[in-house]
Amino acid sequence: MIPAPFTYLRVGSVQEALDALAEYGDDAKLLAGGHSLIPLMKYRLATPKVLIDISGIAELSGVTFEGDSLVIGAATRHAIVEHSPVVKEHCRLLAYTASLVGDPQVRNRGTIGGSVAHGDSASDLPVSLLAMDAQFTAQGRNGTRTIAAADFFVGFWQTALTPNEVLINIKVPLAKQRWSYQKFTIRSQDWATVSSAVYGNAVALGAMADIPIRARDVESALLQGADISQAALLADHNTSPSSDTRASSDYRRHLARVLTEDGLREALARN
Amino acid sequence: MSLVGARVLRKEDPRLLTGRATFVDDLLPANCTFAQFIVSEHAHADIRHIDISQALQIPGVLGVWTALDFRDYPDLPGGLPDLERPPLATGRVRWAGEPIAVVVAEDRYIAADAVAAVKIDYNVLPAVSTIRAALAPDAQLLFPQHGSNCLVTVPMLDDLDRAMEACDERAQLRVVNQRCAVVPIETMACLADWNIDGLTMWATFQAPHHLRNKVSAWLNIPQNQCRIITPNVGGGFGAKIVFAPEFFIMPLLSKWVGRPVKFSQSRTEAMLQMTHGRDQEHDLEVGFDRNGRIKALRMVVTQNLGAYADPTGLGLPVLTNWMAGGCYKIAKVQTAFRCVVTNTTPVAAYRGAGRPEATYAVERLVDLVARRTGIDPVEVRRRNFIEPQDFPYETHNKAVIYDSGNFPALMDECVRLLDYETERKRQEAFRNDSSKPLIGIGFSTWIEIAGFGPNGSLEGFGHLASWESTQIRIHPDGSATIFIGSAPHGQGTETIVSQIASDELGISFDRINIVYGDTGTVIQGIGTLGSRSTPMVGSATKVASQRLLERAKKIAGHLLEASEDDLVVADDSFSVRGTPGKKVGWADVALASFQPLRLPPELQAGTLEERLFHESPNFSYPSGAYGCVVEIDRRSGKVRVAKMVLIDDCGTVINPLLAEGQVHGGVAQGIAQALFEEMQYDPSTGQPITSNLIDYLIPSAPDLPNYIAGRVNTPCPNNPLGAKGIGESGAIGSPPAVVNAIVDALSHFGVEHIDMPVLPEKVWKVLSTATKGST
Incomplete structure (x- = not known):
């Protein structure tokens, strides 16, 4: 729970940050709020030699x-x-x-x-x-x-x-669009087990692949006039959710469909 | 006005809430050094070689020690003969996280670097992380010399089959009481300073004298040169009465480096190294008639001990067996258990320690009887209750004689505050409305065993005895200090004991302070565990106060030239009944007690000091009725506890505020076990996969309901206070109420049981299978 040794640099401008990155290269990591990086460093999963603190810029x-x-x-x-x-x-x-x-x-x-x-x-x-x-x-x-x-x-x-x-x-x-963000968690304060964002005609999913992804099949179905419940059934198309202690891959697929349906309905109601 | 029974604010709060309380890790003596364990990365392996050479070259590293350096010292206290746990892994590691070596360095950072620099060569063995794997015919053995991973078997004492066969109906159920991590806010910490005058160790522990006795024996030093101080302790829940290796190793390291040595776990270290709780599997059978009357009950418990047999771990299934019959009059109860070792963190006491497991089993069975007979679960409970006139009630085990209780009254109050009929109607109305959540209503009527205990009860766990001590000292100004053998760590015992003493002595609450947690100042003590402090040390203090007051009255009577029988004590003074104005202050009486010229001839200076070791003739038996309403989201399966009604009977309530606080915290842990928490291991490698608070799901305030609390009071007949203890009740009574409610919500799908923790996916699977089946 104690990070490997590192040097701490606090920089006052973007230029100073860039200079420091140029000097230390791959050995350096930028630090802002530290809420992702510091825990990784404590587990020694990340071992940067230099931390460049940009939070004061x-x-x-x-x-x-x-x-x-x-x-x-x-x-x-x-x-x-x-x-x-x-x-x-x-x-x-x-x-x-x-x-x-x-x-x-x-x-x-x-x-x-x-x-x-x-x-x-x-x-x-x-x-x-x-x-x-x-x-x-x-x-x-x-x-x-x-x-x-x-x-x-x-x-x-x-x-x-x-x-x-x-x-x-x-x-x-700035364009005002109908919107919704649906987040499923097992306990109230947590990372998303699955999440679904709706903005205008766009739908994006969290925790359904290595990266956040767009639910393109849902978006096209809606453009082609599908109703919300039909379109939402396509939410897990082309996804690759993982299985872990919180949820299996199958359950995440199910949640993606449910959250997307809820999100589309909520967004519509805000229209 | 009596303070006992009043909502007195906690004496402890000002220092705790302003951040001025001192915990072990706050202490930093001059020249302090820092220790950290190097732990096994494998669940099961033989250690081929440990290379400490690189670590030793790091500037600021004072040394690295392995099992070899402790070969002249015995294994850790307790456990089973020839199967004890060594202070550091010797030859073989038995769980991922078991300490193998220890480093001491100038600061924590250097220590962590040194830990990373120690290289260990392992011969990895197959790991058994579950009971099933440990008992497989070809299972890898943890202790090959024993010949089996099953260390202890206690079979049925006689045959229950005839009683079972005579019943109209029989039902079987297999339930798992999953492994939970204990997760006190303060992780394990100790600071050892062994110098020319002897050893002083500050430790986060629930029983300082217990630790003093074992550490001094282990080190072979006199007890008067071994002082254990437990300053403010941030929660223990049973895991801090375990003889963890740090308490034995750190003193020696201090001796060897000639400086104080501090050890303090990170959360991840605590998740792997502090003992876990629960982890039992139950094979249950119940025989009953068509009217829902239970005639026979069979309980077979398999306890997962983890990698070593901890003495309290071995006691868990014993307590579970003892309490198998719950609050019901069952003609024939038969129990058995066995204890199995696996490549996991050792298991020991955790809030409730064996009783939550028993309560969960019997309360699930009672609901199963209700289901099979079609009789309302409240009615089934009422038909089987031990009645108020049945006390004292001898259970199937002769060690357990329930002393008091009123289960019908508890049930009535619970049903009333839950608004049971309205909730049943709401359940019915919502069941066929897919826009509404599924409603479930569950009950748990329970009795537990507390106030540990009668002579002989704690000795089996390695304690010196089972009494508790108090020592009251009146200072020359009439203020009082009370030294107690308990070692509270969040319970508010300072407040409780001050209330009791204030009522008895007539000394104001603010002029009483409590000293505990120091073997150098407290005469002797047992500790805070087993919901014992209020019934034991509270009773000790009440009686000791009365005895001391008799002598104080003699002095007051002497000073007032009045008969001591006519004296009344209140508000820090003694007055003569019927003679207004004739009074003497406690301060003057106290002063006189140190001035021989002012004392009556039969008393000597310093007479206002009283000590008492309170012995109890029986355990105490807190009981209660908890009711729970859950709402289940039909699409996600997520369970929300919508209503939680808690009716407790802890006998005399000293302080309702603190009693409620104990129940609130216990119920939070119970709901956590029912819905969220489970310590999990990879079944193939034995690697822990929930070893931090990202993956191990402890809930927070928004996940818990507001509690509706009520009370029934049947005083405990076994102590002068009538108090039963309440520290563990909430954690014991609540899990089955929640699970019974969930099973009730899903009952129309044919569900009769669902294992904890009831994560959303488990419910979703039930719901999706049921929906497919119906269409």
Whole structure:
């Protein structure tokens, strides 16, 4: 329960973070809220030699507008996203999803960027951001690039971010869409056993594969005029849920159908 | 005004709630060093070689020790002859997490690095992690010299078949009482400082003198040079009366490095190294007539001991067998048990320790009888209850004589507060409405065994005796300090004992303080376990207070020139009955007690000190009726406890606030066992797969209902307080109420039993099978 030795660096700007990443390369890890990384380090499942703390970088924190997008700084704490009047007005799905992350202590420390960069399919925010087609801005030594949500999550705890990039912000569309986030847990405060986000005509699922995924068959069925209960039956198509102590793969498939149906109905009712 | 019976706020709260309480890990003496175990990564293996060379080269590492270094010391106390647990694994490891070596370093970080640097070469053996695997004909043996993984077998004393055959109906049931982790908030910790004056060890433990007796014997040092201090302790639930290796190893390490050594477990270490609870399988049979009257009951318990036979672990099935008949008048009860070792963490006492398992078995059986006869489960209970006039009631086991109780009154109150008829109507109305959850109603009427205990009862578990001690000291200013042999760790015993003493002595509550948990200051003690503190040390204090007061009255009478028989004591003073204004303060009486010139001739200075070892002629038998309403989501199978009614009979209630708190916590653990918790192992490798609080599902407040509590009071006839104890009741009575409610909700699908924990998927499987069957 004690991490392997490491060096701690606190940086004040994105440029300093990039310089540090360039210097230490694969030995370095970015630290924001620490709620995914620190537990892994305590188990020595992650053994970075250098921790670069970006949580004090002012430019990475806060909520702003840019065109028809809402821009959430990567180091913005969950509690800020949850309670921000701007997010609540323009992106209810995001504020609501943030309110279901962990417990109040976790939400006061954990950050949206840390959550998505960890790339855990059972986390809440990646699922909703995928449904919203969020855009992820990453900055490296050679400039910035934008990664679409559909391309961001690439494998178990793996994202499209390269080791020398810093996630700067996450952009979500301002367009008001019907929405829902359904999260099934066995006990009330937990990671999702399965989750389902609905945003407009998009449906995304958590804990149904290595990465959060879109329920494309549900989406197409709805576009073709299927009713909600029929469409929701397709929720587990092309999924590969795991079996563990909480739920078997079959049960997760069942939950995906149930949550998707509930989510579609709730979203419709909000229309 | 009497304090006994009042909702007095806890004396302990200010220091605990302001973060000023001291726990073992808060202590940091000068030159302190830190120890950590290197534990087995395999469930079952022979150790070929341990390479500590790299660890020793890390700067700040003071040493690494293995079993070889302890070869001159005996195995840990208790257990079975020739099958005892060594302080560190010797040659063979028997569970994943068993300590193999120990490192001491300048700080925790260096210690952790050293642990990672120790290399162990194993010859991995097949692991048996379940009772079934351990008893298979070709099973790998944990103790080859014993010839079997079954260490103990206690067969039926006679044949029950004739009684069973005479019954109209018979039903069989197999139930599993799953393994639970104990999970106290404070994990195991100890700080040993062995210097020229002897050994002082601060330890998180429920029975400091018990530990002192065993550690001093193990180290072969005099007891007066072995001081155990248990400061504030953050929960124990039975796992902190176990002789864990750290309590024996850390003193020696302190001696060897010549500095204090501290050991403190992480949560994951605690999940693997602290003993677990429950883990029994029951084969049950019940014989009954068509009117639901139970005539015969058979219980065969198989106890999973884990990797070693802990002395309290061996006691669990004994207690389960004792309590097999529950609160029912059953003509013939026959029991048997056997104890099996497996490649898992050793099993020992956990809140209730054998009684929750018995209660669960008999309460499931009673519901099965109700089902088979078509008679309401409340009515079946009423037809079989031991009646109030039947006490004292001799059970099938001569060690167990129920002293008091009123089960019909408990049942009536439970039914009333549950609003039973309304809930049955709601159940009926919802059953055929697919938009509504399935409703289930379950009961558990139970009796347990507490107040451990009569002479001889704790000796079997290795204790010195079964009494409990109190020592009251009046200071010259009339304030009082009471030294108690109990070692509370969250129960609020300081408050309880102060209330009792205040009522008896007439000294105000705030001028009494309680000292415990230190073998250097408390004369002798047994400890806090088996729901014994209030009936035992509370009774001791009541009687000792009365004896001390007799002498105080002699002094007061002498000072007032009044007959001691005319004195009344209250509000820190003695006054003469019928003569207003003629009074003397406790402070002056106390002062006089140290001034020979002011004492009556028959008394000597220092007379206001009283000690008493309270012995009890019997156990106490708390009882209750719990009712539960569950709502089951038809699509996910998720169970929600919608209503929980708790009627307790713990005899005299000293403090209703604390009694409720004990029940609330116990019921939380009971609901947790019913719905969430199970310590699981990979069946092929024996690796634990629920060894942290991510995977091991302890619930939190939002997962639990508001409790509706009521009370029936039949005083305990075996102690002067009439108190029965209540520490374990909630955990004993609640699991069957919840499971009975779930089975009731699913009864129309033909479900007669479902094993704990009732996770949503289990219910979903029932529901999906049933739905397929009907369409």
